Amino acid sequence: MTHPPRPAEHPTEAVADPTGTARSRLDRSFFLRDAPEVAPDLLGRVLAVDTGEGTVELRLTEVEAYFGANDPGSHARNGRTARNASMFGPPGHLYVYFTYGMHYCANVVCSPDGTASGVLLRGGEVLTGHEIVARRRATARRGVEYARGPARLASALGLDLTHDAADLCAPGDDAPMRILHGTPPAPDLIGCGPRTGVGGAGADTPWRFYIEGDPTVSPYRAHVPRRRARPAGDAPNGPAGGARPR
DNA sequence: GCTAGGATTTACT
């Protein structure tokens, strides 16, 4: 059985100090640990993305860890594919995937190169760039909904497949994407539980971490196998048996 | 080649 790791005290980072540590960037070594260890440590960190419209900064409030080819909830459970290749890549990079035909979700790659390990970014609080996010997330009724949920978060940051494998730890101050130290929450404010939407053997693994009481944390939903609308003998509509239209 | 299902969100009842 897997135990939820305690929020780790990474040697290169400490609680933000008044001298500006919160604005400094996380080192790549931060991500050189396994995803279940990195995940709770990412809470309170700030993901900054420069776009043509300006900079959006997001404080992470909810994450999920996916680790190893044996993780039944992971995209890597069936080994390396073109889709998940960046998940096997070097740490500190982004793994962006397309899902449900319309949404993008983003992970931060962890562990040494060659290990399938990542932390799904599920929720965050927009710190700067509200106007930019408001345009992208026009359907959000409140600010807390800008990045509550993995697809909303990706949308708020303007992430898509062009950002797959992007380096979050690229040297230089002009790097388009980076993760800042931010202000990690107190350890007793970090909650954990089973991962959202993961069923089967992976459903019991408490690798979802979130900041207790934060309004930008998405509600937990247990895994529910979707049933595809099918012709069911008397197909009312739809191409019976045919391949999907392109 | 075909089919089932998906780390989701949103609109509608």
Place this chain on the structure above:
DNA sequence: GTAAATCCTAGCA
């Protein structure tokens, strides 16, 4: 609370 939207991936015949 429920169902639809929509495209990709991977298993299977």
